[in-house]
Amino acid sequence: MDKSKRPFLKSKQPFLKSKQPFLKSKQPFLKSKPFRRRLPAIQPGDRIEYRNMSLISRFISDQGKILARRVKRLTLKQQRLITLAIKQARILSSLPFLNNEGESAARPTSLRARKK
Numbered sequence: 373m374d375k376s377k378r379p380f381l382k383s384k385q386p387f388l389k390s391k392q393p394f395l396k397s398k399q400p401f402l403k404s405k406p407f408r409r410r411l412p413a414i415q416p417g418d419r420i421e422y423r424n425m426s427l428i429s430r431f432i433s434d435q436g437k438i439l440a441r442r443v444k445r446l447t448l449k450q451q452r453l454i455t456l457a458i459k460q461a462r463i464l465s466s467l468p469f470l471n472n473e474g475e476s477a478a479r480p481t482s483l484r485a486r487k488k
Contacts, residue, residue: 413430423461425461425466431444431454435471436467436468438458
């Protein structure tokens with residue numbers, strides 16, 4: 373068989389990388405931010421309890437939802453303890469399950485209310 377019958381056959385030579393070094397001058401200019409260490413959300417002396425409302429309220433959104441770990445930079449153990457404390461506080465009615473204060477004015481009236 374000659375090469376004209378096999379046009380898509382790969383060559384036997386391995387792929388050779390270019391021998392030119394990577395030039396840093398061709399990289400786009402990136403402005404780096406100075407590294408600033410964040411303070412942990414929960415200090416070592418803080419107790420995660422349902423009674424500690426000042427601590428618990430930092431981990432609840434405006435709607436009353438529990439914020440994610442990546443938002444507040446908590447460890448998995450801390451997130452679990454915060455979640456349990458928030459749920460206990462809700463059951464004991466220290467915290468509301470939902471916060472609908474600002475939502476009622478923005479919500480349109482239902483069809484039933486308009487017909488009456």
